[in-house]
Amino acid sequence: MSQRTAGYRLPTDWPTTEAEATAVQLSLRERVERYADESVEGPAVGTGTVVGVDVAYDDERDVVAAAAVALDGGTLEVLASATAVGRVAFPYVPGLLAFREIPAVLGALERLDRTPDLVVCDGYGLAHPRRFGLASHLGVLTGLPTIGVAKNPFTFRFEAPGPRRGDWSPLLDGGEEVGRALRTRDGVKPVFVSVGHRIGLAAACAHTLALARDYRLPESTRRADSLCREALRAG
DNA sequence: GCGACAG
DNA sequence: ATCTTGTCGC
Secondary structure (H helix, E strand, C coil): CCCCCCCCCCCCCCCCHHHHHHHHHHHHHHEEEHHHCCCCCCCCCCEEEEEEEEEECCCCCCEEEEEEEEEEEECCEEEEEEEEEEEEECCCCCCHHHHHHHHHHHHHHHHHCCCEEEEEEEECCCCCCCCCCCCHHHHHCCCCEECCCCCCCCECCCCEEEEECCCCEEECCCEEEEEEEECCCCCCCCCCEEEECCHHHHHHHHHHHCCCCCCCHHHHHHHHHHHHHHHHCCC
């Protein structure tokens, strides 16, 4: 026992400075469960409940809105969704995105009446300056399997993958492979996949391809993106 | 010191 | 992230 029964909760000591935030990352990264790249452990592809999370901001009003959308991993149909609106908890600082997004994301997950088999984040996991991006952080705080699917290569390098859907190339930080540039649509620019918690890199890419069946981005993040924007207007 | 920099 | 219409192309 002890996966979670009482909901997700935000640590009471949420950082307010960059130094504190960085220290938290260095500490929590020890708690990430890493699987081998080709590991078949973790959530099965094409089944179960996949949850996409995303956040939208209105810096004018200092308001943030998050959304969590649960999809059927096989049909990609929406099963349930939830949103949370609050105050911006941290400024945007490259490498510290999690401190800005996670408070609101946990609120939305809390209100979601489903237990995710996998959570898909809009951003990075392992592919991070300190190997502890948004997806890694959310995974550690919730205990759930997580992956990060980003739209930009951040500070990393990569050779263009082949032109077809499914083609990929290593995403590199120096000589270390921290993720993959994965083509989800023929002839369209790739997305950048990295593992968060309790999943391997090949499985993370397989899930991404299954979710990005009709568009470049995973259906989970597309639904979460539109929903949090809608919630931002309303809230 | 300068430039780059997930969302 | 966000400011923002139409438009070229399959």
